[in-house]
Amino acid sequence: MAVNTEAYKKIKAELDSRGVTLVAVSKTKPASDIQQLYNLGHRDFGENYVQELVEKESLLPKDIRWHFIGHLQSNKVKYIAPFVHLIHGVDSLKLLKEINKQALKNNLVINCLLQVHIAQEETKFGMDKNDLIEIEKSNQTTTEMKYIKLQGLMGMASFSDDMQKVRNEFKSLKHLFDKYFLLLTPGSPLATLSMGMSSDYKIAIEEGSTMVRIGSLLFGERNYTTS
Numbered sequence: 001m002a003v004n005t006e007a008y009k010k011i012k013a014e015l016d017s018r019g020v021t022l023v024a025v026s027k028t029k030p031a032s033d034i035q036q037l038y039n040l041g042h043r044d045f046g047e048n049y050v051q052e053l054v055e056k057e058s059l060l061p062k063d064i065r066w067h068f069i070g071h072l073q074s075n076k077v078k079y080i081a082p083f084v085h086l087i088h089g090v091d092s093l094k095l096l097k098e099i100n101k102q103a104l105k106n107n108l109v110i111n112c113l114l115q116v117h118i119a120q121e122e123t124k125f126g127m128d129k130n131d132l133i134e135i136e137k138s139n140q141t142t143t144e145m146k147y148i149k150l151q152g153l154m155g156m157a158s159f160s161d162d163m164q165k166v167r168n169e170f171k172s173l174k175h176l177f178d179k180y181f182l183l184l185t186p187g188s189p190l191a192t193l194s195m196g197m198s199s200d201y202k203i204a205i206e207e208g209s210t211m212v213r214i215g216s217l218l219f220g221e222r223n224y225t226t227s
């Protein structure tokens with residue numbers, strides 16, 4: 001299935017009117033689909049797998065803003081550090097330090113979101129409130145780590161038909177965003193709260209999301225046999 005251009009235009013207009021950034025999640029989709037959406041003026045694309053992201057970056061226009069939204073292993077940061085626009089899933093201080101290390105090697109600053117575990121599912125990654133407090137107390141984000149820029153928080157709600165549970169999880173992330181993120185970035189305004197995907201982005205926006213990650217509504221269902 002090619003890009004659903006009508007769905008894209010409708011969703012983009014809806015999000016633009018609310019000041020919400022759309023990250024088009026293109027994992028497992030061919031570069032030609034990304035190019036089609038790029039030709040409509042879109043620039044923010046999200047990928048979950050390092051190898052796939054590196055391959056697509058080499059094939060597509062250089063002004064694309066690539067978002068890495070999957071679980072990132074420390075030993076793979078070096079492959080995306082030269083070009084990644086925003087790393088969404090920073091789920092440990094160890095990973096944050098490695099991103100800073102690779103950013104230094106490339107003489108640039110890498111934008112990051114701290115991923116917070118809000119879902120009741122154990123399979124999801126992310127920090128908890130105590131981790132955020134630990135990072136704030138360590139003060140390493142403003143002293144030692146000069147080559148990263150914390151832009152906000154990211155979270156994934158449970159895969160559930162219970163939309164009230166999903167809403168409550170988004171509420172909890174918004175609460176942490178409001179309460180703790182200013183401590184991590186003293187003197188800076190709150191920037192990005194990345195939450196909401198194809199199935200729940202409307203609820204996420206209602207609960208304060210400023211960035212949503214949408215894939216299947218734009219590109220159709222994914223084919224994991226070729227990923």
